[in-house]
Amino acid sequence: MKPPKSSAQEAAAGAGASYEDQLVSAIGNGEDLGPIVRMAFAANESDALLSSLRNLSRAKDGEIQALCYSHHSHFILAVDHLRSLLSDALSLKSSLSSLHSNLQSSASPLLESVQNLLEALNLSQNLGIALTNAGQCLAISRLCVHANAHLANRRHHQALVCLRILEAEHLGSTPCTPLGLMLQTHIPAIRDHIRQKAQQSLGDWLVEVRSTGRELGQLAISGAASARQRAEEIRQEPYALDIDDNPEPDPCASLDLTPLYRAHHVHKTLGLEAEFRHYYHENRRLQLVSDFQLSNMGPFLESHQAFFSQIAGFFIVEDRVQGVVGRAQDDALWDLALAKVCDVVDEQFSRMQAASHLLLVKDHASLMAETLGQSGFYVRPLFEALARHAERYHELLLRECGQQAREAVAAEELEPMVMRKAYEYDMNIVSFGLETICTTTPAFPYVAPFSAAVPACCRVVRSFIEDSVSYLAHAGLDWCERHRLVRVYLDRLLCGVLNEALLACSPATVSHAVQAVADVAALSHAFEHFEELAARLSGVITRRNTSKVAPLTPAMEKAEATLLSLLCTKLDEYIAMMETVNWVADEPPKGGNQYANEAIIYLETLVSTAGQVLPPEMLSRALKGALSHISEGIVAFLGSDAVRRFNGNAVAGLDADLRLLEGFAEGQGSEELKQGLAEARQMVNLLLSNHPENFLNPVIREKSYATLDYRKVVAISEKMRDSGAERLFGSFGTRGAKQNPKKKSLDVLIRRLKDAA
Template sequence: MPALIEPHDEFMGAVQQIILSSSETDYIDQLIPVMKDVRNSDRATNLIQALNQVSNDREAEIERICNSNHQEFISSVNQLQRVREGTVTLTAEIMTLSQSIEASTEKLAEQKKALVDSRSVRQNVDDATQALKDCLEVLRLANQVHDLLAKKNHYAALRVLDELQNVHLREVTRYKIAEMIERSVPATQRMIAEAVMADLHTWLFRIRETSQFLGEVAFYHTEMRRARQKERLEQDEYLGSFKLNSAVEMVADESEEFDVLNNEEVQVDFSPLFEAMHIHDALGQNEKFRQEYAATRRRQKELLLPTTLDLLDEEGAGLSSLLESIAGFAIVEKATMTRTENLRTAADVDELWDSMCQSAVTLISTALPTVDNDEKLLKIKGVIALFIQTMESWGYSVSSLDKLLLTLFDKYAQLLKQRFSEDFQEIVSTDDYMPMPIGNLDEYDKVINVSWYTPDKERELLSFPCVLPFSQMYPLCCIDIRNFLNHIYLFSDDHFQNLNVIDETLKNSLDELLCEKVSRSLVERLSSQYPGQIVQILTNLDHFETACQELQELLVEARSSASAAGPIVLRATEEFSTAKKRAEKRIFELVNSKIDDLIETAEYDWSSTYVPDMASPYMQELTRYLSNIMSSVLLGLPVQIKELIYFESLSHISTMLLALPFDQSIRRISPQAVHAFRLDVDHLVDFVRGLDNSVLMEGLDELRQTAELMSMGAEGRDKAEEEFFDVERGRKKFGRVDKMNGAELLEKVSQGSAAASAQAEAKVTSPTVDKKAGTFSNFSSRFGVNKGQS
């Protein structure tokens, strides 16, 4: 029914759109949605029916058109027939052409396939070529690393290796060569590190070999600074108070710039060290490098120090080489610390320095006992002082070396003392102990210049030949004393901090030399029995005492330590004073011994009745001896000593003579004996009075007053006692006479007078007196001889 909608009508719209499609592609595009909606066979049938209906409608339309235009249709059919024939022909040709095209297409497909295959191969070749180029670049860089290593361009090699690792290897990570080279990078880094360390070790070896020369150059520079400081001292004394390496000296020497590490003589290039540090920093091995460098320097330090040291070498090459090497090594260490960061700390450098100093001190101390010459020791000190001043300028601590200088100075002082001790001993033992003769003015000037001696006469008033009071040993000892002073102070010319030790050692050494080798040696010779030698020893001792006093003032002026104050007192001054007293005592002993011998010959006969008219022979001999010894043997003594000897001798004579009448065996003293005694005393008094010395006269007051009291007692006891015991008169006339002694003498004289009176009365009453016997008795009483003596 027309009103009913056929099932295929719903597809008509879609079919119409399909028919109206402009191309096969659109046709399919319109058909696909319709076919998706066909769920079952009914809908498919409906679609086919719709398509058939459209086809039928088209055919009907064609038929209608054809029916209306039959003739035209026939013509068209004929035309179409002709066209069809042409079409068949064309189709045949097309088929032929198609076959030809198909054959060509197959060939073209094969060619295209070949082309596609060739393009793939070409792409693979291109990829392989690029990969090869990348790998070759990697290999080139790897080889370049080794080439740079061979050329010692370590840092450049490290930079190339870093570029290779961080850039180029990332481009070839998919290739096995990248893995191989990546694995070799650490080994290559080690090679670079080892190569740079090898170069650094070579540099360190050269530095160690150069250390001695570097130290020698540093020592020479210090010597030049010393010379310049000395010149400045000569121009301005104020600058002389500042030592080398003081702030003032360093400022004054700023104009003389000198680089010990880079000069005409030596150049130390730190580039290998900087390169090694940079490379290890790039490798992240700073701490490892620092430890290895420190260990290497410690080993080099050990190689630098010998096992033994010879200090007896005439040129001192062993010690100089040791100290120069240590100096060069330490200078490089200090320069390394200042020119780098975190490589060498101050503690590391100071540790090595202290170790080297301790080893050097040990070596020198061990070899020091072999040195037995003070001049050699002074040279050793000079080298050490130069070393100390050089290293002090680099900021190193030199306290251990200062202690070593103390040890050297002690040894030096001992050697000097030993040498001068032998000189003093030889001088004292070979002296002739005679006043020193001088032949001319030049010789006189030389002696005066070296001796502490003030002449009595002006130089222009002297006549030659002349004789100086001291013997030859005195100026010779003075020369040795001055030389000893000069040698001691030579030790303080260079760096020496303990100047007070020099002053104290000098004082003690002088005391020891003068006391033990001069004073005591002279005292030992006081046992001589020759008064002339004793007198000369006393004279020498007196001049040595004066020399010590002058020497004390000289030591104060020449004192090394400016901080020291106060006087210097030599023990030798008191020693010589004591020795001089012993010499005086010895002279007193010899003189008094002679006096004793002479007085022993007196042998007074205290009961004698003979009246002599002159002094006894022993007294005349005694005064003659005193006169001779004072004018000859004791002539060279100073006036005060001669007066003292005179005084002591006269006092001894007085004591000895006073002891004679006080002998316990003497019961009485005759007036004749009193007269003889008085004559002897008056003779002695007259002799002393002739010396025109009131002090000496005072020494005989007791003897003179005693003799006068005895004479007064012989004239009359009562009057004598009245004079003696009266306070006022006794004090004036007999003030030096002891009351008990005076009373005893008066008693003996009184008894002697009584006995003499009784004997005189007996002679008057006796007619048979033998004149010859009386004459002999008088003679024996006068001279103190017995009848049996010849």
């Protein structure tokens, strides 16, 4: 029996058991034992820890012994088993040795065959590489041969294709070093050669296209002129069908652009498209500058067609090739050409002295502008330049038309125009709207109421209108502005130039003066036709102008004044015959005095001839002026020294003369003609009046004697008073006789008028 443990021992035993569990757990988990040892020393329980370690060591020693014993038993069993397998291993070794000997004896030929096969495969591989390289060299050689053939035949594009294939497929992988060096050296040289050939071909084409550009321009301008003519024909005949069986050919149809496209494609393939465009535009710019020199080669009138055709052809070509060379550079060239053409037009137009020259140049310039305008070029400044010279053109045209009108008027002998054929009637009368003044149906030979100067002047005016419209029609103006300008210049022609030409006409006889008045009247009648012609040619529809426009008023006034002057000169011859009148006759003359009868015969002859050519109102004015001159001549003759005195019988004779003249005036169907005799009639009425002093009454004088001058009344009345009986028989014959009331009234009138004077 063991002795009982003390309390200290029991505590130590409890602590040791605690440490032992911790140590087992830490060792089993592979943890560090340091914390446990430090804790034991810190708790002053190192003995318990040592005791636990010893117990743990003794427990592990037993386990180790048991494990070693188990492993020893297994090892003994394994050795026994290996000993049992040793005999089997020896038999297997002998079998393997036998098999190895047999294998070596049978595999030796096979190894030799494999070696031969490997050598054959290596040789085959080398031959394949050689054949591949030879094929590649052959392909390179063939491409080189093709490239040489294309170069020899000037097929540069195909040659470039060959070079591109050589560069892309063979240049970096050429098996033959000399061949590769040859390609690296010759490919750039061939490219440069092709570029030079392409530029040379392009240069040759540029030279050729410049020489053919003028022909292209002429064809295009001719086409534009034909189109303009067709449009004019359609405008004049709006219901005509526009059937064009022969359309205008394309001016560029014969233009060969192959060299240009080929050169462009070559440069594009070489990556030199920018250089190509620069080269092209620089050469074309130099050509354009050279074309400008055509305007300075000789008279511009002779070279203007070539100049405008060259410019038109140049830009027709540019428009056709703009897809290749670009539009921007073309616009720059056109701006340069447009400014130069406008300068040339301004300079040359300022030098020209003939309207036809300006019109000819203007037509070609406008045709060029229309041609290029259809291709999209901006041509408005050129039309504006042409419109700026409209004033100068019309000044020259007015000067030329004035010269023609003066020559036509001066060359005419103022004789009625005789037409023997119907076409002459149509050409000289119908074409100018003068058939309305020809009251008779034409029977040939037909005598017109005007001279040949009228159709000649009408042709001048018609030519002026046509030329004016022709200039303004294609100068960039709208139809309204064009018609307004035509009217302005037409008024200047009619009111100024034609008036001056007619004013220069100085007829010497009454018949010529009558013809001159008839000519001016006929021209005035044709003005409405001219206005309609100007409107129709300008493309304007106007209403018929019912108001009478009289642009030839100065010429008409001068012609009528000349006619009246010559007529009065002729009538003065008859008035001078009043010297043969017996102013103190014993009885009035029967049938009037001779001068009055002669004057009436002359006036009737004048009416019969002038009435065929003069309008009624003009003839009436001429007759009224003639009768007024006769009236004034009678009054003036009575007041002149040629008549010292006259009696009542002479006054009665004058009354008979005036009745004859008034009868002639009434026979013309116009009451206004009698007013021309008002002064003589009122003077005779005053002398025949029983109460002449009524002249002093303002009311009666205004009503019955308004045209009489009191000084003439005094002078003439004194001559009648002095012709009384006392002048014949003295104071003895009338002494103691009653004074005549009429004589007394006349004396009162004379005395009162003298006092008033």
